[in-house]
Amino acid sequence: MYVTGDRALSAPAHDTATAVAELRDRAEITDALHRFGLGQDLKDKELFASAFAADAELDFRPAASKWGSEPPPMSGRDTIVTTVLAMFTGRVDTTHQITNTRITIDGDAARLTALVEAQHVLIADPATHALLKNPYDVDLVRDGDRWVIRRLRIDNTWYTGEPTVIFG
8 A cells, every 4th residue: 555665756866957856746745635634624625625636536435444434435626625624614623644655756647655643523522532543545646836636545544532523
């Protein structure tokens, strides 16, 4: 599941222009995942939507299956944004910490793997929460000068608390 290359950059160290272009792409690729997390945390529709391609897919089934839930995969930026923000806004506060990002780039396509720790706390009952450590597997595409998520698959390594707070 993880990107496991033995180095971060494919550009030769002596080729400054290529290395800088690759570094920019890597920063923009990582930023797409940051927009995904922070957009949820702030309940910011525009920021959250900016993370996705119009035809994006979000699959939370691998994670949810760990506690017996079966959410359907979501397709399309508008569906993803509307569904996720409707689940959380006014009901659940979230925080997302993104670590261990690894990236491969192939022209205008990229793959990112990361570990994401996601906290979900019921607003009406802060003692009810779910803390999840999730491996993310993300396919991205170039969209002008930025990158956007085409496919996001979320698995789960462990969780504590009551993960049903995520879906209500």
